[in-house]
Amino acid sequence: MAQALEFLFDGEADAAVRGLWRELERAGVPSLDTRTHRRHRPHVSFAVAGGIPARTREALADDLRLLSIPSLWLSTLSAFPGPDSVLMLAAVADTELLAVHSAVHDVLAKRVKSPSAYYLPGSWVPHCTLAQGIEPEQVVAGFAALYPVTPIRARVSEVAVVDTHTGEAETLLRLTVPPPRN
Template sequence: MGAALELYFDGVAERRIHVLWNALAAAEVPTLRQLSRRHRPHLSLVGAELLDAPTVAKALADLPAAPPLRLSFQYAGQFVGRVLFLGPAPSTALLTHQAAVWRRLCEAGIELSELYAPGVWVPHATMSMRVPRPVLAEAIRRCLEFLPIEATISSAAVVDHKRDVRVPLP
């Protein structure tokens, strides 16, 4: 999966996550910023092998990609493969918006990853893609020290990191 519809956070929340990334890097935990300077703190609503930005924009024509939803990151978690993330408390507004985006994109014929299907999707902001085992406990501890993080969704983009594409959405 190389493409996603990413939601970005307000400046205060984004700066707090950048400080957390610095703390993780100091503990020898590779962060998203180290993978690419283009990575921003974000929450992915959907993921796919390919996403065509004009098709996504057309499918969401009367549905804002980035409504000003409030998020409260309350916990740190880990996916298989030592992927470290921060999780927001799941709100009805967030889950409803994600399901609506999923439905619209599927109706437009866009093939999405089943990991992002409503009822399966785990809302998260990735901190590290592969935490080294010897520092995993320290990485989680550092994340917990920064919580909670309050954020407001401020913008969105269709992003394909494999192809170095980022197209902001209205």
């Protein structure tokens, strides 16, 4: 079991990602996590660890309330290769996003069990997973179905700690997201 710190999207971005999932399904690419067979909410994970204790969650919530959480621009269709291939939309890693990520890890440092090296500063690739645990031919089919992708502006509406196996979530922070400008 692992726990992830997830930044969840506003309704418009959530709907846009779910639309991409439907396109993948029509192309024969499962958008469910093929290991757990559950659908997650569209998000970007900022940290993953074996456990994030209650006191650390409180400290995270306190710190996050003081930060300006930037919008995420999901614009690059890409993949992580390997036995657990991931098709994803990578986020633009601008200075504001990296500053929030760094602040999160300042709080987590030496306070979590078994932190995942993939999410540490310097290693992290901010992204929204579109399909996970897929075969190489499904990666190709996913690219064919979605390319070129229209960039998605994802405003963060909630920050939660999520059990990566069960999907159970504890909300740390809810943000008021203003309606989009026309």
